[in-house]
Amino acid sequence: MPRYARSEREALVDLMQTLGPDAPTVNEGWSTRDLAAHLVLRERRPDAAGGILLPPLRGYGERVRLRIAARPWPLLLDQVRRPPAWSPVSNPLTDELANTLEFFIHHEDVRRARPGWLPRDLAAGLNKALWKRCGGLARLALRRFPADVFVQAPGYGELSVGRGGEPVRVVGAPGELALFLSGRQRVSRVQIDGPPAQAERLRGSDLGM
Known part of the structure; x- marks a missing residue:
């Protein structure tokens, strides 16, 4: 069975590695470093990930994300590429359901922030x-x-x-x-x-x- 969440994750990390931590993304005000930190928080900090969706937790979640963003770039990329098996959203049972859309969208966030981008011909x-x-x-x-x-x-x-x-x-x-x-x-x-x-x-x- 194809693992689209894994292939989109790998493609995104490879692209961010090529572009570096300061490349723009479609998300206003966010660089590739900011995006990588968001993904690490979502998968590795369930205590703070609620701030992605819940306004009362947003301040705490953003403070955690900024601390994560200060990590060395190679470490950030490695943490995105290799999520922990215990992650609520990235374990073998939830990965395809929780991450196919997430990583497709963020892959395009980086692709489409570059001049001359074209839509990909996606697999059926x-x-x-x-x-x-x-x-x-x-x-x-x-x-x-x-x-x-x-x-x-x-x-x-x-x-x-x-x-x-x-x-x-x-x-x-x-x-x-x-x-x-x-x-x-x-x-x-x-x-x-x-x-x-x-x-x-x-x-x-x-x-x-």
Whole structure:
């Protein structure tokens, strides 16, 4: 069985190793060092990882992340490449479920911050795995959007979410939709059909978690 979480992790670490710790990423204000520290925190510091999603814990989580970011660059990369077997999100039972989307998105965060990037031709299995995760992303990102949003990946499926109103359709490959729904609209290649004002609002909305 293909291990897409592992292959995306390896590709991301290899790219960060090539670019160095100060290369930009799609995440505003974050370098590759910041991104690596985020990944180490997520996998190795469950006491602080809650700050990624929970505002009351955000300050503590960010202080821990900054301490991690101060580690030597080779150590940071090694810790990303080799997660501990006890990690709640990276053990053999959870790795594919928890990390395929995570490492695909962060791999693209580094790739698409560079001039001249092009979308990759993804394996059908990876596209299928990413599409499975788009439903959860869409429900989180668009649950309050004031329109019916139809998210379509030709050849993979369609889902709808939103609060009603003039419909908007977002069409793209599963990877592009995953990037769009995770708040990376400016670097995702999707087609949006619908009322111009709603389409523009969707492109500019804060969809990230």
